[in-house]
Amino acid sequence: xxxxxxxxxxxxxxxxxxxxxxxxxxxxxxxxxxxxxxxxxxxxxxxxxxxxxxxxxxxxxxxxxxxxxxxxxxxxxxxxxxxxxxxxxxxxxxxxxxxxxxxxxxxxxxxxxxxxxxxxxxxxxxxxxxxxxxxxxxxxxxx
Numbered sequence: 001x002x003x004x005x006x007x008x009x010x011x012x013x014x015x016x017x018x019x020x021x022x023x024x025x026x027x028x029x030x031x032x033x034x035x036x037x038x039x040x041x042x043x044x045x046x047x048x049x050x051x052x053x054x055x056x057x058x059x060x061x062x063x064x065x066x067x068x069x070x071x072x073x074x075x076x077x078x079x080x081x082x083x084x085x086x087x088x089x090x091x092x093x094x095x096x097x098x099x100x101x102x103x104x105x106x107x108x109x110x111x112x113x114x115x116x117x118x119x120x121x122x123x124x125x126x127x128x129x130x131x132x133x134x135x136x137x138x139x140x141x142x143x
Contacts, residue, residue, distance in 0.1 A: 004083065011053035011090045012040035013065060014142055017102050020121040021143070023134070030082040035133040038091070039119060041111070049090035060109045061119060064097035076136045091142065 015022040015038075023036040041056035043049050050068060057063045074089040096102060106120035124143055127134040134140070 007086045007088060009043040009049070009088045009090070010040055011043055011049040011056065011092065012038040013053050013057060013068075013092050013094045014038050014071065014139070015094055015096060016143070017121065019124050021124055022096075022101070022119060022121055025118045025120065026135075028080055030080075033133065035135050036122060036127070037135050038139065043090070050092065053090075053092055053094070060111065060117075061101075061107060063101055065094040066097040067093075067095045069093045071142055074136060074138055076138075078136065089136070091139075093142070 022039065024039050026035050026037060027033070028035065039057060039060065040053055041060070043052040047055070050070070053068070054065055057065055069092060071091045071093050074091055076085075076087040076089055078085045078087075104121070106118050108116055108118050110116055122132065126132045128140070
């Protein structure tokens with residue numbers, strides 16, 4: 001989460017395998033709600049969003065990407081843990097270079113020393129039905 005009053009630029013990778021997408025699981029303690037988002041992370045000063053996407057996948061889950069295609073820019077205003085957030089998302093469609101990632105059900109990764117996250121394949125129908133929450137909601141336009 002960014003500092004109050006700051007806009008964060010992030011790059012996210014939308015990876016699809018048939019009717020499933022690969023997402024990271026998050027939890028908002030204030031809303032007591034689990035949500036899911038495409039993997040990726042912050043763009044550093046002097047770095048392109050594509051380079052940030054590739055770096056984040058390498059750092060978080062040791063995965064190389066292929067067939068990277070820019071989809072668009074999304075402005076995301078949201079509330080997380082009671083705090084307002086503002087992101088500019090550079091969204092990419094991509095594939096895993098190593099087919100082993102398509103065979104996984106889920107994996108656990110660390111964004112920092114203290115935060116463990118789970119990434120997993122989820123059927124798109126579970127988001128469309130409202131059973132699970134995909135953020136930001138505008139992602140549906142890209143599925």
